Amino acid sequence: MAVTPPAQRIWWNEPIERVELTWVIIAFLWGLFMFGFMIAWHFIGGQNLSREAYRIAPSKYEAKVEEFAKKHTVREEKGVPVVKPPAGSDIYILGRLWQWWPILELEKGQSYRVHISSIDWQHGFSLQPTNINIQVHPGYEHVITLTPTEAGEFGIVCNEFCGIGHHTMTGKIYVTEPKRAESGQRLADGR
Amino acid sequence: MTAETVVGVGRRAAAADFRTCPYTGLKVDAAAQTLIKANAVAAVVFLLIGGLMGLLVALTRWPAVHLLPADWFYLVLTGHGANVLLFWIIFFEIAVLYFASAVLLNCRLPAPKFAWLGFALMVVGAIITNVVVLQGESSVMFTSYPPMMAKPNFYLGLILFAVGALIGCAIFFATLAIAKQERTYEGSIPLVTFGALTAAIIAVFTIASGAIILIPTWLWSLGLIGEIDPLMYKVVWWAMGHSSQQINVSAHVSIWYMVGALLLGAKPLSEKVSRTAFFLYILFLQLASAHHLLAEPGLTASWKIVNTSYMMYLAVLGSMIHGLTVPGSIEAAQRKNGYDKGVFEWLRKAPWGNPAFAGMFLSLVMFGFIGGISGVVLGTEQLNVLMHNTIYVPGHFHGTVVTGTTLAFMAGTYLVLPLIFQREIVWPKLAKIQPYLFGIGAAGISLFMMGAGTLGVARRHWDITFSDAELSFAHSAGAFLMMGLNGVFAILAALGGAIYVLVVVGTVLFGKKITAGHKLTFPLHAGGGAAVSQYGSHATTKLPGTIVLVAIFFVCFVLYYFINWKYLSELWLFR
Known part of the structure; x- marks a missing residue:
């Protein structure tokens, strides 16, 4: 349970379930995309706040x-x-x-x-x-x-x-x- | 040097006074128990004050009601922010820290006198700030941006409060050290304690940032410093102001896991993944100061992009991971509990009549859908210009701090009352509907404020009709409708909040004392504490329900993200 110490003492070697891993990868890639889109908007967009x-x-x-x-x-x-x-x-x-x-x-x-x-x-x-x-x-x-x-x-x-x-x-x-x-x-x- | 000499006034292990909890089998230190009670009670008192102020604010911003005069409106708005965003939440968090360390680790709380000193400082600080706000002349809003100046005691109260909270964090760290030294638990600390540790580490960073900016500002208000640069103030102040919201996220995610564990016997799908998600918070959440500087002059785009995205959204990744692992662990547990039919039997047959579960699950869903998605959109470098300082901003953070944190803390309270106060919850029927009333009300105010903000309504604004202004401007009818609906839902949320306070006070004062063999009105998972840890790995279970929920979330996220880019592309051109 989340309120007790991990059942497996060596919890960091447990394999990661596929559904979790898939979601981590999707979420990570989505983050990368959003990060890239802010940069891209400086080239493709007409609304970027000046730093001057x-x-x-x-x-x-x-x-x-x-x-x-x-x-x-x-x-x-x-x-x-x-x-x-x-x-x-x-x-x-x-x-x-x-x-x-x-x-x-x-x-x-x-x-x-x-x-x-x-x-x-x-x-x-x-x-x-x-x-x-x-x-x-x-x-x-x-x-x-x-x-x-x-x-x-x-x-x-x-x-x-x-x-x-x-x-x-x-x-x-x-x-x-x-x-x-x-x-x-x-x-x-x-x- | 041992942990005891570090904290100076430590107690010996033998001197500590323990009882064993009949429901969880955990050893509860008497000093920790009293401190948890005190902090929880203080939290609820400030929730009551701040919540009432919030209702007055919402009724004033309801154009048809427009309750308070302008000076009172700005005064009450300042008090609302301090009381609920700081005092209610941090008092409750200190209670969570003591619970997650001393109680969950079967350990004594070292140096309780020192902990009481921290509590006293927090109470005194909170009172000083409230008094000075109510005296007027300090209606500078919670953010107190210079060159606008409050009375010195406004800053002093906040500083004292922060020092007290820092002491609470120190006690928490010392408890962890002593628990390890005295071997009160086996292996690694539980996930909930790990989440609390995340919160405490971020709290130290946050309080340090607060000290760095509030102490000079206090000296400035005393006339000892000539000038505080307004831009520099914002950079540092928000390292406290925004990062402190990440303490809340860590704390309420811990509570989600805790409620799942105690009510359903839920076990993390993978300790590694959940702990890594918390660790991402520690590494990246501190960058969030930039969220408040996206519309400011003089900062470069690269600085804004790296910081506002928490370094490529790695902290958002942490939250998105919890968004799967929390419902996933609940689904896995429910399927083990025998609700294994179809995709959603586990959710349909969940204990919706238990306010701890209802509050926790509503908090999980609404934090993700309302607070989370709007936060990413608002924190996107260019999109920010659409909503900066509009009422969209309070819409967003009511989605995080009210539907997320506050609702989760309310849910946690329904466990604290029987387990720590050892009182049976009075008026269970009221308690049952409370999370729904409050949750729906809070979701409504978040969404309608976001809607009004999208239509351009300003935050912290007394009169959107501009009737006293020389140059008039008329908002659209839709904006007025949104502000009216915001008022209606604020009443609903206030009703839910009032019931919460009523049930808590009633239970603490008049609840039936829980004695051995008592059957709880809102029962915990039959396994109780240690027995459940013998469960096999949940990893073998399929989680179709969670996959559907997460897929819906992801589609909403992507759609809403691009809708806002479309809005932005229709604006005047600027560079």
Whole structure:
């Protein structure tokens, strides 16, 4: 029994029953496959999180985002600037208590270098309803090359607890249909 | 140097006070018995507190009920995590360690005073943390990520608790050493003790990691250290936070084997395979810190892949092996017990009316199907981005820690009550339905939280309607439905939990004292302790039922794995 010492003193020489051995081999191979598939996705998949990140003082990051917003603001919405950066450019998102700032307007099928960081506590960048979730740390500037594949209005929710106002921390991204036919083509190629 | 001088205040073998268990023939040391009782009682008290907090959390997250105000919600959520994930589980685990060493090895527990010191530290630590959480200003969640700061006593309480648990582990190791020295058993330690040893070894690693991060964080909260890097904190904290869940896995797998042995006379199919599976846990489970860092900036893909997969899924392999050997040993035993017809007679005629068996088997099935599969998916480098910090994450770990560990511990309690407390279980009819109520409730909350998370609902979030937010966002109707169903099933689980506490308290206080010749309401396997070890090898038995169960599991696993890759491939592109 499992609560008594092994019946065979030399238990490590007992043969392994075939059903057990078969299962061990299947489970081991499945593990190897899953391990390999993560590596493979870096070559065949379009969704791999970038490792590009920089140390940055929160105040410095805040200044960068403000400068970016000033340059490309096209209108305001509820006191928050809506920023429309040129396709392919570096864009900045700031997480702070309790908003994602500013609002972005992107073009479908275009790639952007998105910089994300926080200036106070940790936040969770959660793009909805697309469901892309990335952790945001103060002091670390994460750079992700992002290509929206659908047009519409998207919400950014905070999904890392950040204090009493956590549930009021939201943001917004608008994605517009591509103006030129070629960007649609590029998108089709990218997938 | 003998083990006695190591622990300092050892007792002589002759001085120990033993009784012989009439059901198992095991020699039970009085000091070990009292300590097991104390730790089990403390565990149940914290389960009661933490479980009640859990119910309040679920009722608040039920959009139609939305019970607590935001500040109370975050406070209670912090307390819920600490009380059930740490205090309930670790107190119970210390009881398991003492049982698996002193009782199963017929040995005395060395240095019981030292063990009591550990117990006292754990109680004091748990109380300090609870008090400081209830005072407010420490609603930092169980994970307490900096730069968010709790009051110093929040960390201090956890540190004291951990030191106490470490003492418990030391007593366990000392008991093993003394049992070997005094030859209280023949050959190798039993499989259940081996599993407990696995748990204790991982516990030492875990507590060390906890000390490495919590002590500086405590000093930081006192103003003695300037800054704690948030990324570094997560790397080290999760070496405690996730690895400590592997203590639970080792402990509850041991309980699965124990229940099978005591109720059905089950014997491991192969000692070698089952022990190797435990050994894989020791070698690889520690890498799991990476599971919480897959969506973080700055870490390389190769680091993430190697660590998140426990080095090519070798620890997952351990769990998948237990997933066959536990039901396999039960099937083999049942066929020997005379239920040999067809593929599933062994399972149909299993003692489903015995809460120890029902709880154990539900725990086995649900841990594998709900907690296990979702854990692998969540821990896949790229797939993590679909669910990171959504309520899918608590969905997953309620599948492991509630339907797996907690249900297994409840099942084990139905053996501890008659065998250690020596009390007959009161209200057996309530006890019979308890594992089903709790199991179905817990499975429901796990699945519906996972469903809501797949639809993007955030974890640790007071208001998914975002009614106070400047920029509004509306979740789908499906997400609201899932959160409502989560609330309904939480009530079911809470009811099951309440019955458990009621039966345990009732039995400990009013249960009939068990005297010689008493017939147990929920009988053990007729063979009892030593007699059963004379069984021939179970390896000769065919196990068609187990093969079917494992095949179903494997198909579900593969399908669910690829469904998630399909979801991922539909996301925006990022690199």
